[in-house]
Amino acid sequence: MLDKRVFRSDDVPAADRFDYWAELLGRTHAPMELRSDHTDDFRASQRVLDLGAVTVWSATFQPLVFRRTPKLIRQSDPEAYHLSLVVRGSGAGVWRHRETQYKPYDVFINSSSLPNDVHSSGAPVTTVALEVPKALVSLPRDMARRIVGTPVSGREGMGALLARFLTQLTDDAAPYQPTDGSRLGAVLADLTTALFAHLLEAGDCLTPESHRRTLTLRIRAFIQEHLHDPHLTPASIAAAHHISTSYLHRLFRDEDATVAAWIRRQRLKAARRDLTDPALHAIPIHAIATRWGYPRATDFSRAYRAAYGTTPKDHRYQAIHGHE
Template sequence: MGRSRPVERLSNELWSHELAQAFAGLHAERHDNGELPLGALAVMQLGDVGMYDVRGTTQVVRRTSRTAHSESVDLLKICLIERGSALVEQGRRRVSLDLGDFALYDLRRPYQLTLHGEFRCAVMTVPRKVLGLPESTLEAMMEHRFPTGRGVGQVFASYLRSALDERETLAEGPPVRLREAAVALLAATLGSAFAEGTDLPAGHANVVLRERVLDHVRVHLADPHLSPAAVATALHMSPRSLHRLFEDSGETFGGTVRKLRLDAVRRDLTDPLLAGRSIAAVAARWGITDQPWLSRAFRAEFGVTPSGLRRRVTGS
């Protein structure tokens, strides 16, 4: 596939406009060196997942309280440093990033990102619900930097950079599976870092266990007999302990499985490669055999029935 054109740096005025347009009102400011912030970005949209190639000079980019309130978006954002360094500040959190590190932060809240030197970042935005993680787990993860020098983190970083480099060619094809791969690699990187011993703040000792449960659920999502008892047995814990892992998440174990399955069905229904497969067959692929239940639950979750979504996508 052909390499995409390089990103050309914009003037300060154009850069400020592009930044605000791409990231819901994000504002660039001078750093202590007093130089005007300059930069440029390129965008690739994969459904509800955004990818951005961002580069520029030393500067501070800020999402203010006013902007966060007026342009609220329920997205999580990662910034992967490919050149330069950065400091991410959100609330009481301060996460320093060097080459190859990324941080996770929340676009519903104000934040400040100080970028040092001639920087380049690979940025990704995802709806928080697609990761399927409890809120307390996300809160714990946002307190840490995630290195990508080896293992699944390196695979994720390579995928993100490759996708951005080939954005013009990839834009010609269906985004469904590319989006699925990006989300899966991000989730795997986050979970792997914690499982390998990333320091957890007090009160978050259940994060690794919850990740193990969610990983098991994702692998066995197609099993119609997936149940708390089956998962608990497979992971050598009691069903009560399993349910307790989800108590502070605002979701039950069953509700989490339900959302993951409905998301998987929605993804398949928008995949052109599966256009010839019946809705019943798509649902059965993800362990759902009750069609009336599927129609009700799907409409409640997405505001449209499975058949309505397919008609919207295919135009027939």
């Protein structure tokens, strides 16, 4: 079963519940100022799943006001995006640039780096939340404000994909092994990236530069989803996005690698993750290579050695048996 932490307010003396809940949220999200009309006997519960760098949790609590101030951001900023599916209750988020109302099955998007006030109402409120490091989403910083607070429905489109995945995962985590955690976290990071790219592309007020960055973000998500395809090439990517190959290369000019090099890096990174996973030790190396777009074992071995300075076989053995 996945690594899980559970909190129930009934396990804490009534006088300590609210302060303990505030401390718990500060650890799973970021330090916040909390206000509630129920501080004398606060009721809440939370289940947290640790999925590598990504964190998912479900929570039920009495109405609250969450406040993230500039001072708290200066003191501690985990540099993360926060997405919550509102299952029960309602609320509103207030930022300097936007105010948004939320109802059941809306997806709430926030950033640990932006001051905000979030008001929840209902008796009680239930949410399923996702915390994703910004480094895993690759959203340009100047575009974060276009995403935060954007209304997203969890009943249709990209929002529904994310909502269903989160709901299924938190409803029943029993079928998953601890080693599945980082893989599930990677899937959620990719879904978040795809959702952000969709929202940015749908905006009708983006500058040409923003459209260019949004297209690059969408292409990166597309590549991640098709790494298994050995026929994934700059030409096929350009065709799928109705652009020329030369324009695709121009989009990646500001990246730290060419399109082909970026594809190769992502494939090798995924293969390395599988090779060093003890749960996958019985899967042949050639099968892992094929899974990540290398049908020829010699091509895979050559690329792997060039990237990591060792063969796939030696790297796997050292990772799994090196500390025995």
